[in-house]
Amino acid sequence: MLTKLRTSIATRLAFILILAGVVSALSTGYLFYSYTYSKEFAQSQKNIRQLAHAVSHTAAIAAYLDDLTLAKEVVEGIAGSDLVKAVELKSTQESLALRGTVPDDAETMKFDLESPFSSGEMVGKLNLVPNVALIKSDARKAAINHVILISVQTFVLITLIIFLLNTQLITEIKRLASRLHGIRIGSEERIIPTQSHQYDEIGLLTHDINELLNSVEENINLERTLRLEVEALENRFRDIFEQSSHGIAIVDIDGKMRLHNPSFKQIIGDECFQKISKQDSLSFFALFDEEKSRLESAAAEVLSSGESRAVDIKVEEGSQTRWLYCLISVMTDDDKTSSFEIVLQDISERRNREEKLKGQAEVDALTNLYNRGAGENKIEQLISSSDSKRFSYGLFMIDLDGFKPVNDQFGHEAGDRVLIAVANRLLGSIRAEDIAIRWGGDEFVVFARLTTDLSEASSIAEKLLNILQQPIECQSDMSVTISASIGIALYPFNADNIETLLKYADLAMYEVKSHNKNSYNFFKQPTFKTSETQSVITGF
Amino acid sequence: MKTILVLAILCLSLVPSLAASGEIAVVANKNNPLAALSKQQIVDIFMGRTKFYSTGQRIVLLDQEIASPARRDFYQNLVNKTLNEINSYRARLLFSGRFALPKEVSDDEMIKWLEKDSNAIGYIEADKVNDSLKVLGYVD
Numbered sequence: 001m002l003t004k005l006r007t008s009i010a011t012r013l014a015f016i017l018i019l020a021g022v023v024s025a026l027s028t029g030y031l032f033y034s035y036t037y038s039k040e041f042a043q044s045q046k047n048i049r050q051l052a053h054a055v056s057h058t059a060a061i062a063a064y065l066d067d068l069t070l071a072k073e074v075v076e077g078i079a080g081s082d083l084v085k086a087v088e089l090k091s092t093q094e095s096l097a098l099r100g101t102v103p104d105d106a107e108t109m110k111f112d113l114e115s116p117f118s119s120g121e122m123v124g125k126l127n128l129v130p131n132v133a134l135i136k137s138d139a140r141k142a143a144i145n146h147v148i149l150i151s152v153q154t155f156v157l158i159t160l161i162i163f164l165l166n167t168q169l170i171t172e173i174k175r176l177a178s179r180l181h182g183i184r185i186g187s188e189e190r191i192i193p194t195q196s197h198q199y200d201e202i203g204l205l206t207h208d209i210n211e212l213l214n215s216v217e218e219n220i221n222l223e224r225t226l227r228l229e230v231e232a233l234e235n236r237f238r239d240i241f242e243q244s245s246h247g248i249a250i251v252d253i254d255g256k257m258r259l260h261n262p263s264f265k266q267i268i269g270d271e272c273f274q275k276i277s278k279q280d281s282l283s284f285f286a287l288f289d290e291e292k293s294r295l296e297s298a299a300a301e302v303l304s305s306g307e308s309r310a311v312d313i314k315v316e317e318g319s320q321t322r323w324l325y326c327l328i329s330v331m332t333d334d335d336k337t338s339s340f341e342i343v344l345q346d347i348s349e350r351r352n353r354e355e356k357l358k359g360q361a362e363v364d365a366l367t368n369l370y371n372r373g374a375g376e377n378k379i380e381q382l383i384s385s386s387d388s389k390r391f392s393y394g395l396f397m398i399d400l401d402g403f404k405p406v407n408d409q410f411g412h413e414a415g416d417r418v419l420i421a422v423a424n425r426l427l428g429s430i431r432a433e434d435i436a437i438r439w440g441g442d443e444f445v446v447f448a449r450l451t452t453d454l455s456e457a458s459s460i461a462e463k464l465l466n467i468l469q470q471p472i473e474c475q476s477d478m479s480v481t482i483s484a485s486i487g488i489a490l491y492p493f494n495a496d497n498i499e500t501l502l503k504y505a506d507l508a509m510y511e512v513k514s515h516n517k518n519s520y521n522f523f524k525q526p527t528f529k530t531s532e533t534q535s536v537i538t539g540f
Numbered sequence: 541m542k543t544i545l546v547l548a549i550l551c552l553s554l555v556p557s558l559a560a561s562g563e564i565a566v567v568a569n570k571n572n573p574l575a576a577l578s579k580q581q582i583v584d585i586f587m588g589r590t591k592f593y594s595t596g597q598r599i600v601l602l603d604q605e606i607a608s609p610a611r612r613d614f615y616q617n618l619v620n621k622t623l624n625e626i627n628s629y630r631a632r633l634l635f636s637g638r639f640a641l642p643k644e645v646s647d648d649e650m651i652k653w654l655e656k657d658s659n660a661i662g663y664i665e666a667d668k669v670n671d672s673l674k675v676l677g678y679v680d
Contacts, residue, residue, distance in 0.1 A: 061633075065588055065639075069635075069638065070633070117619040
């Protein structure tokens with residue numbers, strides 16, 4: 001019952017209504033009882049008074065005349081009423097008629113009888129004893145009847161209210177509740193509205209619930225579709241990620257690896273992968289010792305500019321050299337934390353091929369020295385590299401003397417032999433980091449670092465002249481002797497760019513050529529006077 | 541002379557009106573035991589309360605004829621009631637059997653009766669009283 005009170009509105013409502021009915025019936029019953037009782041009691045008293053009044057005239061006459069017959073008549077008449085227990089009619093002197101016993105107490109109702117002829121003269125008394133017990137019991141009966149009537153009325157009313165509530169409201173709400181309870185959210189089921197409640201609040205509620213169910217179903221379907229789309233997309237992206245031949249990894253700002261695909265592991269190799277995949281591992285950017293600074297500065301640049309940067313990194317694995325193309329991009333996710341995306345590609349094969357092709361292009365096929373273009377590049381690289389600022393270099397423009405007669409006399413083959421011998425002698429006489437170039441025909445250039453002072457250039461020139469004077473076997477059992485004219489320009493003393501240096505060295509070399517040959521000459525800075533300039537260039 | 545004449549005319553014209561206002565005398569035989577009566581005593585006698593003389597003799601009441609103005613005026617002045625009311629009162633008493641209705645008589649008959657019966661009491665307009673009767677009181 002208690003559970004039922006908690007779970008069922010109908011039971012609770014009925015309980016409350018019955019309780020209210022009982023309380024109201026009891027309280028109104030009590031009020032009505034006391035009201036009816038006192039009213040009935042007063043009414044009886046009034047009736048007695050009226051009775052007395054009705055006979056008072058005759059009683060007065062009887063008392064006036066001391067007429068016993070008339071008095072008796074009056075008393076008998078009054079005694080006929082149930083309301084009166086005892087009656088006495090008295091004149092001023094004596095009792096004229098008596099019925100029952102009339103005690104002289106408060107309950108007895110006394111009426112003075114006035115003379116019918118002279119007002120103010122009292123001729124007797126009419127004493128009545130009301131039948132209090134009867135009056136009270138009558139009043140009680142009337143009151144009880146009243147209360148019973150009210151109780152019955154209340155009962156009928158409450159029964160009617162409960163019945164109406166049940167049929168009009170509770171049943172409908174129950175039906176609605178159980179129907180809604182049975183509906184699977186997101187399904188196509190709906191509550192069918194009751195015809196009789198179509199236009200009232202229940203109908204409105206039903207309609208609104210159905211609307212709600214519609215929108216929920218719509219949302220669920222939409223979400224399902226979206227989820228499927230996202231899943232498909234996710235799968236595609238995962239496939240791309242997993243199956244890509246490029247190594248892809250996500251690393252955080254500190255370079256800690258967070259995500260990678262199989263290709264990434266394969267490209268950097270197991271050993272390297274172990275280093276960065278562990279907890280408290282190495283930063284990706286510090287993985288390759290030689291490339292650490294380049295990678296780190298590239299990452300910093302990417303972070304500050306937001307643009308991607310590509311770095312080719314060189315990985316030495318024992319004797320093998322591998323080249324990795326590394327593209328670094330920055331990405332910012334939803335909660336504003338940045339991370340790097342690293343795309344790796346093994347470009348060793350291409351790079352090695354390129355290197356090889358480049359080597360072929362740079363070298364003069366006959367002498368194996370750098371050709372003119374490559375040589376120029378090498379020199380440029382050397383003087384533009386940062387540590388070159390601290391060093392001085394000498395550029396030696398070498399032109400062979402007496403090569404053309406050898407070519408004419410013994411043929412091109414012999415000429416070629418001479419050129420190869422010259423190249424070998426040049427290579428043999430310079431340091432590894434110095435550069436020897438076949439400039440064209442019988443012209444060579446040597447670019448050598450001056451480790452002590454500028455005068456070192458003179459000794460280098462003399463050394464070169466010396467080795468080139470040695471006889472050269474151009475055919476079997478046939479040696480020739482040639483010499484060279486050398487023009488020298490000093491970096492950065494004469495000029496700090498290669499074009500000017502070449503021009504100056506050329507000028508100095510022609511100076512030697514036009515005079516004594518088999519000698520060397522330093523370029524002299526021309527003075528501002530035309531005549532002197534002329535003399536400087538021409539005179540040594 | 542003129543003044544006396546005017547007064548005489550005035551007096552003459554007043555006499556009938558005085559008579560009409562009906563001063564009525566309660567009268568009895570010269571030998572009646574009662575002397576002068578108060579108004580209350582007259583009421584008690586005529587309304588049936590006092591039925592006997594102190595001697596034990598029954599009081600015999602005489603009424604004027606029903607249509608006479610004297611009867612009307614007498615009860616009107618005595619107890620302030622109409623004849624109908626008096627009749628209804630007396631009718632009630634008749635049933636108890638202890639009251640006898642007064643004899644109805646004319647003025648002349650009343651005088652003759654009273655002259656003969658010493659126990660009778662009646663009433664008559666005051667100006668008709670003669671010496672053969674004793675006046676017990678006046679009702680006006």
